[in-house]
Amino acid sequence: MSVRVQREAFDAAAEVEALVAGRVDVGAVVTFTGLVRGEAGGRALSSLTLEHYPEMTEAELNRIEAEARDRFGLAGSLVVHRYGELRPGDPIVLVVTLSPHRQAAFAAAEFLMDYLKSRAPFWKKESFADGTEAWVDARETDGAALARWAAPATQK
Numbered sequence: 001m002s003v004r005v006q007r008e009a010f011d012a013a014a015e016v017e018a019l020v021a022g023r024v025d026v027g028a029v030v031t032f033t034g035l036v037r038g039e040a041g042g043r044a045l046s047s048l049t050l051e052h053y054p055e056m057t058e059a060e061l062n063r064i065e066a067e068a069r070d071r072f073g074l075a076g077s078l079v080v081h082r083y084g085e086l087r088p089g090d091p092i093v094l095v096v097t098l099s100p101h102r103q104a105a106f107a108a109a110e111f112l113m114d115y116l117k118s119r120a121p122f123w124k125k126e127s128f129a130d131g132t133e134a135w136v137d138a139r140e141t142d143g144a145a146l147a148r149w150a151a152p153a154t155q156k
Contacts, residue, residue: 038088044129
């Protein structure tokens with residue numbers, strides 16, 4: 001049960017292996033690895049830069065990870081989010097949820113990703129192949145995805 005914010009790439013398989021080692025209380029492991037896309041808005045992307053305030057970001061990600069654990073009765077979870085300059089194809093985020101049953105593990109992973117996409121305190125700048133740059137605004141669809149979690153969970 002942890003959160004890490006780091007520059008370095010992660011090894012999803014090694015992270016899962018470490019998280020489940022010796023566990024007999026887990027019946028489901030759900031993982032999600034997000035990658036930097038090669039385009040944004042129909043334009044070729046050369047890089048994506050993420051900035052953050054470490055104390056604020058880590059505190060907020062720890063808060064939402066704890067909420068997911070409690071809300072879905074997780075046996076464990078892990079959120080790894082990268083920052084700095086990333087290239088298309090680079091892994092940017094890893095979410096792992098452990099639960100006695102699959103429904104809760106899937107729901108918790110979706111909950112965490114919906115939160116990360118819409119509310120995590122990162123500032124993202126897209127750099128395009130044509131040399132232009134743009135800061136990324138929140139998308140309506142990300143906010144709508146998060147809104148579905150406003151009701152109390154029943155997945156436990």
